[in-house]
Structure formats: C-alpha cells, structure tokens
Amino acid sequence: MTALQHVKLGTYYVVNLPDPDDFAFWRERARALVQCDVPPDRVAWVEPGATGSLFSHGERRMPVPDDPDRPVRASKRYLSLARNAALHSDPDRFALLYRLLWRLQSNPRMMEDKADADVRRIEELDKAVRRDAHKMHAFVRFRMVEERDEEGQPHEHYVAWFEPDHHILRREAGFFVRRFASMRWSILTPAGTLHWDGEVLREGPPAQRGDAPQGDPAEDLWRKYYASIFNPARLKIGAMLKEMPKKYWKNMPETALIPELVAGAQRRESAMVAAGELEFAERPETLDAIDKAIHACRQCPIGSLDNQAVMGEGPLGAVLMIVGEQPGDQEDLAGRPFVGPAGQVLDAGLEEAGIDRRRAYVTNAVKHFKYVQRGKRRLHQSPTAKEIDTCRWWQEAERAIVKPKLVLALGASAARGLLGKTVSIAKARGEPIPLDDGSELWVTAHPSYLLRLDGPAREEQQRLFAADLAAVKERLDQMAEAP
Amino acid sequence: MAALDIIEKLGILADAAKYDASCASSGTAKRNSKSGGIGSTEGMGICHAYAPDGRCISLLKILLTNHCIFDCHYCINRKSSNVRRARFTPQEVADLTLTFYRRNYIEGLFLSSGIIKSSNHTMELLVETARILREEHDFRGYIHLKTIPEADPELVHQAGLYADRVSINVELPTDAGLTRLAPDKDAVQIEGAMGGMKMAMKQAKDEKKRFKHAPRFAPAGQSTQMIVGADAASDADIVGKASRLYDRFRLRRVYYSAFSPIPDASAVLPLKRPPLMREHRLYQSDWLMRFYGFAPREVMQATEADGNLPLDIDPKLAWALKFREHFPVDVNRASREQLLRVPGLGTKAVAQILASRRHRTLRLEDVAKLTVSISRVRPFLIAADWRPLTLTDRADLRALLAPRQEQLELFAA
Numbered sequence: 019m020t021a022l023q024h025v026k027l028g029t030y031y032v033v034n035l036p037d038p039d040d041f042a043f044w045r046e047r048a049r050a051l052v053q054c055d056v057p058p059d060r061v062a063w064v065e066p067g068a069t070g071s072l073f074s075h076g077e078r079r080m081p082v083p084d085d086p087d088r089p090v091r092a093s094k095r096y097l098s099l100a101r102n103a104a105l106h107s108d109p110d111r112f113a114l115l116y117r118l119l120w121r122l123q124s125n126p127r128m129m130e131d132k133a134d135a136d137v138r139r140i141e142e143l144d145k146a147v148r149r150d151a152h153k154m155h156a157f158v159r160f161r162m163v164e165e166r167d168e169e170g171q172p173h174e175h176y177v178a179w180f181e182p183d184h185h186i187l188r189r190e191a192g193f194f195v196r197r198f199a200s201m202r203w204s205i206l207t208p209a210g211t212l213h214w215d216g217e218v219l220r221e222g223p224p225a226q227r228g229d230a231p232q233g234d235p236a237e238d239l240w241r242k243y244y245a246s247i248f249n250p251a252r253l254k255i256g257a258m259l260k261e262m263p264k265k266y267w268k269n270m271p272e273t274a275l276i277p278e279l280v281a282g283a284q285r286r287e288s289a290m291v292a293a294g295e296l297e298f299a300e301r302p303e304t305l306d307a308i309d310k311a312i313h314a315c316r317q318c319p320i321g322s323l324d325n326q327a328v329m330g331e332g333p334l335g336a337v338l339m340i341v342g343e344q345p346g347d348q349e350d351l352a353g354r355p356f357v358g359p360a361g362q363v364l365d366a367g368l369e370e371a372g373i374d375r376r377r378a379y380v381t382n383a384v385k386h387f388k389y390v391q392r393g394k395r396r397l398h399q400s401p402t403a404k405e406i407d408t409c410r411w412w413q414e415a416e417r418a419i420v421k422p423k424l425v426l427a428l429g430a431s432a433a434r435g436l437l438g439k440t441v442s443i444a445k446a447r448g449e450p451i452p453l454d455d456g457s458e459l460w461v462t463a464h465p466s467y468l469l470r471l472d473g474p475a476r477e478e479q480q481r482l483f484a485a486d487l488a489a490v491k492e493r494l495d496q497m498a499e500a501p
Numbered sequence: 502m503a504a505l506d507i508i509e510k511l512g513i514l515a516d517a518a519k520y521d522a523s524c525a526s527s528g529t530a531k532r533n534s535k536s537g538g539i540g541s542t543e544g545m546g547i548c549h550a551y552a553p554d555g556r557c558i559s560l561l562k563i564l565l566t567n568h569c570i571f572d573c574h575y576c577i578n579r580k581s582s583n584v585r586r587a588r589f590t591p592q593e594v595a596d597l598t599l600t601f602y603r604r605n606y607i608e609g610l611f612l613s614s615g616i617i618k619s620s621n622h623t624m625e626l627l628v629e630t631a632r633i634l635r636e637e638h639d640f641r642g643y644i645h646l647k648t649i650p651e652a653d654p655e656l657v658h659q660a661g662l663y664a665d666r667v668s669i670n671v672e673l674p675t676d677a678g679l680t681r682l683a684p685d686k687d688a689v690q691i692e693g694a695m696g697g698m699k700m701a702m703k704q705a706k707d708e709k710k711r712f713k714h715a716p717r718f719a720p721a722g723q724s725t726q727m728i729v730g731a732d733a734a735s736d737a738d739i740v741g742k743a744s745r746l747y748d749r750f751r752l753r754r755v756y757y758s759a760f761s762p763i764p765d766a767s768a769v770l771p772l773k774r775p776p777l778m779r780e781h782r783l784y785q786s787d788w789l790m791r792f793y794g795f796a797p798r799e800v801m802q803a804t805e806a807d808g809n810l811p812l813d814i815d816p817k818l819a820w821a822l823k824f825r826e827h828f829p830v831d832v833n834r835a836s837r838e839q840l841l842r843v844p845g846l847g848t849k850a851v852a853q854i855l856a857s858r859r860h861r862t863l864r865l866e867d868v869a870k871l872t873v874s875i876s877r878v879r880p881f882l883i884a885a886d887w888r889p890l891t892l893t894d895r896a897d898l899r900a901l902l903a904p905r906q907e908q909l910e911l912f913a914a
Contacts, residue, residue, distance in 0.1 A: 128860075130856045130857070130860060131856075131860040131861065132856055133857045133867040133871065152545075152547070156548055157549070157550075158605050160603065160604045160605050161604070162603070176603060178605070196533035196541045197533065197534065197540060198534070198603070200537065201539070201603060236600050236604060238508060239507070239508055239511060240601060240606050242508050242515075243515050244550060244552065245512075247515045247552060248519070248552040249520070249554045249556075250554075252554045252759070253554060253555075254556075254777075255553055258551040258552065258553050258555050261551050262550065270550065272550055280553050403581040404582075407574070407581060438572075438681060439572060454681060
C-alpha cells in the first residue's frame with residue numbers, strides 16, 4: 019500500500035511496547051512501518067500500563083512489508099538522539115521518533131536543521147535523559163548493611179534508593195558495574211531494582227523507599243565534610259539549586275543541613291569580618307591622626323594592658339627612619355621612643371657613627387609596651403609575630419607620611435614589622451633590602467641585645483653594631499650627594 | 502590536649518581546604534574496576550553534591566594537616582594564625598576516601614597539606630597517601646595531589662605517577678604581591694616546578710607512544726590557582742599572568758579564588774566581602790581566551806582605565822562596545838570567528854547557526870530559538886529580516902544591555 023492508500027482506507031496501527039525503555043523493539047517495528055509507507059498520523063505507540071483504548075476501533079495488526087530489505091534511512095545523529103529520547107517519560111516520544119524517521123526518508127540531512135520544531139524537541143528529550151542519567155551517577159547514595167550469606171560469612175551490602183525521572187535504570191546499570199565491580203550493591207527505584215553480587219546483574223520488581231536501609235554511620239562523617247567544605251563567605255543558592263534541584267534532596271543525607279547552613283552563612287560572615295576587622299578602614303593621613311588613633315587601638319591584647327601608646331618622633335621628610343621593637347618600661351612612662359637604657363646605647367652608637375638622631379624619625383614596630391607584672395616590676399615580653407603583623411598597619415602609615423629613603427630596623431621584631439617575615443639578623447645585616455615603596459631597609463641588632471651580653475661576646479656584637487651604623491652613615495652620605 | 506577523633510579532624514581539615522577553588526575530576530584517562538580494585542573514571546567529571554556556595558563537591562578535598570611552617574598572610578593556616586590544628590595520617594585519609602567512595606559520595610581525593618617539618622617530609626606523606634590508595638587498595642578513582650614546589654623533584658615525580666592531576670599554586674598574580682604576602686614562597690621556584698611537571702608529562706606521553714605499558718604521568722594535566730583581591734593587581738595583570746602560564750606550562754586550568762575574609766585574618770590584608778563578581782568576570786575572560794579565540798591582548802582591551810574589567814557587564818560585551826566597527830555581523834554569512842565575537846552568542850549557538858544556515862536563510866525568529874536572549878544579541882546581528890540600523894552607534898547601548906542593577910546585587914550576594 020502507498021501512503022495515500024493508508025489515509026484513504028483509514029487504516030490505523032497500534033504498536034504495544036513490551037517495556038517503556040525497549041528501543042530495539044521500537045526500532046524494528048518502526049522500520050517495518052516505514053517500509054510499508056505508513057505515515058506518522060496512522061500509528062499509535064502504546065507503553066505498558068498506559069490507560070485507555072483510544073485507538074482500539076482502528077487497531078490493525080502490523081503490516082508486512084513487500085520488500086523487507088528495502089533500506090530505511092536514519093542518520094547517525096538521529097540514532098544517537100533517538101536512543102536517549104526513547105527513555106524519556108514523555109508518552110509522545112515514540113510518535114516523535116517515528117515522525118522524524120519518516121521525514122528523514124525524504125530529507126536525509128534534516129537533523130542539521132536546528133531551527134526545526136521536531137529536531138529541537140528530540141534534542142530536548144535527549145538532553146533531559148542525559149541529564150537524568152548524569153544526576154543518577156552523581157546523586158545515588160549507597161547505605162551499607164552487614165549481611166551474612168548462606169554459609170554464614172559476613173559481607174557488606176551497599177543499597178541505594180533512587181527516583182529517576184526517566185526510564186534510565188537498566189541503561190545506567192553499566193556505570194555502577196564498572197565503578198563498583200568488586201562490591202555487592204543494589205539500586206532500588208519505584209520502577210524496578212538492580213542487584214549486583216560481584217559477578218552477575220539481576221533485575222527485580224519495583225521497590226518502595228521503606229525497602230532501603232534508613233541510615234549509615236558514615237553519613238555523619240559525610241555531613242561533617244559537607245558543612246565544613248562550604249564557604250559561608252560566598253552564598254550562591256541559585257547556582258546550587260540549578261545543579262541540585264530540590265527533587266533530589268530527599269534521598270541525599272547531606273541536604274538536611276542546607277537550610278541551617280544558608281541561615282547561618284550571613285551571620286557567620288559578618289562574625290568573621292567583625293572578628294578581624296580593624297576599626298580604621300582608611301589609613302590616617304597625618305602623624306597627629308596616627309598618634310590619636312594608636313592610643314585607641316585594641317587590635318591586639320597588648321593594647322589592653324596598663325600602658326600608653328608611644329608615637330614615633332622626628333621631622334617630616336626625614337631621610338632616615340629608625341624602627342625599634344616596642345616601647346620599654348621607661349618609654350611607656352615617658353611616652354617617647356628610645357629614652358631608656360637601650361636608647362642610651364643607640365644614642366652612643368649614632369653619635370660614634372656621626373648620625374644626628376634629631377634629623378631621623380625614630381619609632382617602634384609595636385606601639386604599646388608588652389610586659390608581665392612581677393611584683394612591682396614590669397618585665398619586657400617580646401611581641402608575637404601576629405602582634406607585630408597587626409601593628410604593621412601603623413608603622414606603614416607612618417612610613418607613607420614621613421617617606422624615608424633609608425629605614426634602619428633594630429632587631430628581628432622590627433625587621434618582621436617591615437618585611438612581614440622573620441629574618442635572621444646575622445644573615446640580613448650589612449646589605450640593603452629593597453622595600454615596596456622604593457626605600458631601602460638595613461637591619462642590625464637591637465641595642466637591648468647588647469645590654470644583655472658581656473665579655474668578648476659583647477665586644478664582638480658592639481663591633482658589628484658599630485659597623486652596621488657606619489655602613490648606614492656611608493649610604494646616607496651617598497644619598498645626600500646624589501641629586 | 503586530648504586526641505581529636507576522625508570526625509573532628511575531618512571538620513578542621515576540610516574547613517582548611519575550602520579556599521582551594523578546584524574540585525574538577527574530569528579529563529583523565531578512562532579506567533574501570535572490572536578487572537579488580539575499585540573505582541572508575543569515564544572522562545566526564547561528576548559533581549556528587551553542591552554546597553550552598555554554588556560550588557561543586559566532586560572530590561574529598563582536605564588537607565593532610567593544617568600545621569604549617571610558612572607564614573603567608575592570605576592563608577588561614579599560616580604559622581601565626583590562631584586556628585585549631587589537626588593532622589591526619591596517610592592511612593586515615595585513604596580509609597576516609599574509600600568509605601566515601603563506596604557510598605558514591607565522591608569521585609576521589611584532592612589532597613593538599615600545610616608544610617610540616619620540611620617540604621620533602623610533607624611531600625612524602627602526600628605521596629604515601631596516594632600510594633596506599635593506588636597500590637594497597639587498587640583504587641581507580643580520581644586523585645589530585647597538590648605538590649610543593651620546594652620539594653625534591655624525585656618526590657614530585659612520584660606524585661605524578663599516582664595522581665591524575667597535579668597542581669602548584671602561583672598564589673598571587675604579581676611577584677611583588679608574592680614577596681609581600683607570601684614571604685616564604687619564591688616565584689622562580691614555583692614556575693621552575695611547573696616547568697618540571699610539563700617536561701615530565703611530555704616525556705611520559707612520548708614514552709606511551711612507543712611502549713604500551715609505559716607508566717602514565719598525571720593524565721589530567723596540571724592546574725594552578727591565583728587569589729584575587731588580596732593585593733593590588735588589576736584584572737589586566739591577572740589576565741596577562743594567566744595567559745603566560747597557559748602558554749608556558751600547558752596548564753589545563755587557571756583557577757581564580759576571590760579572597761574571602763578569613764577568620765583570624767592577617768592585618769596586612771584588606772578586609773571586605775570577597776569580590777565574587779570580579780572572580781566571575783575573570784572566569785568569563787578565561788573562557789574568551791580558551792574557547793572564543795580572543796587573544797590576551799584583546800581581553801585586556803576590554804578593561805577600563807584602571808585595568809579592571811567592568812563589573813556590570815561581561816567582558817565580551819565590554820569588548821564589543823569598545824570595538825563597534827566589527828558589528829553588526831550577518832548571521833547568514835559571517836564566519837565562525839566573527840559570530841563568536843557577538844555578545845550573547847555562545848559556542849553552542851554559533852555551532853547551531855552554522856549548521857542551520859545550510860538549510861535555510863536565518864530570520865531573527867530562527868536565531869531567537871537558538872539563543873537565550875534575542876534582545877541582547879539583536880543590536881549586533883543582521884538577519885534575513887533584520888538590520889539593526891545605527892543601534893551600535895547609540896551612546897546609551899551599554900545602559901540598554903547591562904543587566905539591571907538590583908539583579909546584579911542579588912547575584913553577588
């Protein structure tokens with residue numbers, strides 16, 4: 019019969035599919051129908067369990083093609099799309115596939131026409147099925163149960179409950195077999211079940227959620243991981259929902275945490291910012307403003323001791339900036355840097371080297387005196403690396419205003435305040451180190467170090483200290499000569 | 502202090518790892534466990550969950566320890582930070598990986614570590630973890646190892662033999678930034694180690710061609726990460742650095758991580774919301790270079806006077822608005838390269854236009870079916886029934902095409 023004859027006679031074919039995912043069966047029937055020139059509107063495809071006998075009045079047995087070897091054309095692209103689209107839950111999918119196959123006979127390159135409605139539809143179905151399969155690979159969650167086999171040997175059995183949108187279960191079995199070949203596992207779905215015992219894959223009847231185990235101790239670990247890897251400083255709920263829609267949540271143990279994580283995120287972020295936030299967002303622009311601000315600074319615990327902030331002193335535009343560690347007992351009382359015993363050692367050294375302290379800007383890496391109380395005495399304590407780094411903000415603000423060309427750091431704490439890392443004095447001394455702002459850093463020992471030594475060791479260190487200051491003097495002279 | 506149990510350690514060491522952006526598990530050699538062992542990789546990466554920060558969770562991403570002898574200011578695990586410290590043994594990490602893998606939570610492991618004792622000692626522990634998984638358990642899933650540039654090249658080589666991907670972070674886009682914020686790290690050493698990786702991968706590929714059983718070396722290649730917003734580097738600096746890295750070291754990916762305000766942050770760093778939009782724009786520019794045929798120079802042309810990409814519009818639109826003489830292009834005649842330049846046309850839409858126009862002369866409504874937003878692309882296109890007149894000359898085109906401000910805010914939140 020020709021297509022025209024089919025229409026004239028009002029013949030109608032109904033094909034009952036044995037399984038909703040049986041593409042091979044559909045393909046065989048579709049080929050025969052095309053060979054018999056049965057147009058798309060004369061065929062109905064009925065899935066098992068589909069209700070109604072809407073077409074029963076016109077039902078006809080399958081036609082037998084005159085020439086079973088007559089070629090039926092289908093492009094590779096069509097076949098690869100059709101294999102996926104056939105698994106879609108859309109009841110009209112087989113009619114669409116047949117319509118496309120029918121049209122391909124007269125226009126073999128039709129699949130390239132992306133603006134055609136049928137081509138677009140099959141691509142949509144294909145995409146939805148591929149996505150469903152991908153989400154199944156991703157979101158199946160096994161729960162382990164200890165079981166015993168017939169001989170009483172214990173083994174682990176991994177069981178998952180999953181609800182795919184489309185008829186993909188049988189097709190996706192291969193993924194889990196390849197990945198978990200050595201495990202015993204089962205995947206239970208409302209449409210059917212799969213069981214792998216390490217060697218053979220079996221299919222079983224539809225299951226219910228209650229058939230799957232209700233928990234697994236490892237889920238506590240997994241939830242801990244999920245909550246910890248989440249960064250509350252960046253909340254992108256839309257991006258999460260796009261890739262992990264809510265319909266999947268009920269079978270994933272970690273998703274119960276999401277509402278709390280989201281609610282806590284803004285709270286946690288503001289807490290995080292507040293915990294570390296310096297009250298001075300903008301760097302002060304005058305030395306007076308710094309002086310005022312450091313007295314109020316409580317960014318580290320030193321500021322909360324019974325002491326006062328000690329501001330640097332010296333002329334604006336000084337070529338030389340001298341940075342010590344922190345104010346000592348006497349400096350704290352006087353409110354001026356380097357006035358105690360260490361200050362005297364420094365003054366003597368500068369004088370010997372021919373450097374005028376009054377023309378230098380003298381300050382400290384840490385602005386407050388850190389000490390422990392021992393009876394009536396306050397004993398000096400070295401600041402920690404973190405405290406130095408916190409206070410670096412002030413020292414940099416001073417440096418940005420004074421703009422020295424040469425910075426002399428006295429001791430390791432001062433050097434850390436300028437470099438952000440701990441250096442060894444023995445290695446760093448004697449050579450200039452370039453700083454970010456184009457100035458250069460020279461490092462020497464802290465004068466109080468000399469005070470703690472005696473005998474030959476003191477003489478040796480005194481000599482090195484003097485040599486460092488002499489080198490600085492020489493460099494300052496070079497700078498003064500240069501235009 | 503009482504010993505921490507596994508769950509507490511997991512909390513601390515996963516928390517410490519979350520500032521590494523990468524969680525990719527794609528692009529490696531195909532494997533399955535039909536002949537033994539456990540696990541498979543099938544080319545495509547799988548995201549097993551998504552966190553509310555929108556990021557994919559594909560791998561168990563943890564540090565072996567967050568103890569560290571380095572003092573990098575942007576890093577929560579730096580020596581001078583007050584975070585709680587914890588430490589896993591290689592065996593514990595291997596067991597945890599398998600526990601998660603068997604339940605289908607993950608694709609594999611992404612292991613990094615703070616530096617303990619020495620770079621070599623730390624690298625040995627990382628390699629040992631991978632060895633337990635690969636050799637004792639015949640684990641065939643994905644392994645990404647962070648390698649330590651200061652470690653012995655022989656150890657780094659071992660890492661490449663076990664891992665699918667290796668990575669070394671360049672951390673900051675400029676050497677000055679690195680010196681200032683990561684004083685213990687050295688740009689020359691980092692790039693030297695990346696160069697070594699590239700050579701080893703090339704050599705392994707050559708050997709594979711000649712000998713079937715030659716060992717694979719990091720089949721998923723190497724990647725790196727840069728922190729955005731911790732120093733003063735502009736987008737132009739960052740894009741330039743990234744393209745140099747792609748060229749020199751054949752990197753698979755350069756990841757950008759918006760600097761997050763971290764608890765116990767160093768005072769040297771700016772404290773503000775992480776620049777998520779900026780990170781997003783940088784990824785878009787990365788895409789332009791990798792898939793759209795833009796040269797780094799051209800992406801830099803899209804930046805504004807301060808060297809940064811505009812935040813309100815994407816870099817492709819920014820480029821098109823600056824170089825309007827290239828538009829409009831005719832959808833029925835233009836080359837692939839020209840079509841890829843049209844803001845709003847992605848690689849897929851361009852491929853579909855090229856395929857469809859063999860069958861019909863495209864009208865605006867046909868193009869509309871192939872794109873997300875026809876109103877966005879319309880000003881830059883000529884179709885059979887459409888010509889944008891002088892729209893590309895309009896001074897207010899940017900305002901017309903930029904997404905509304907409140908949408909932007911929502912997205913950034």
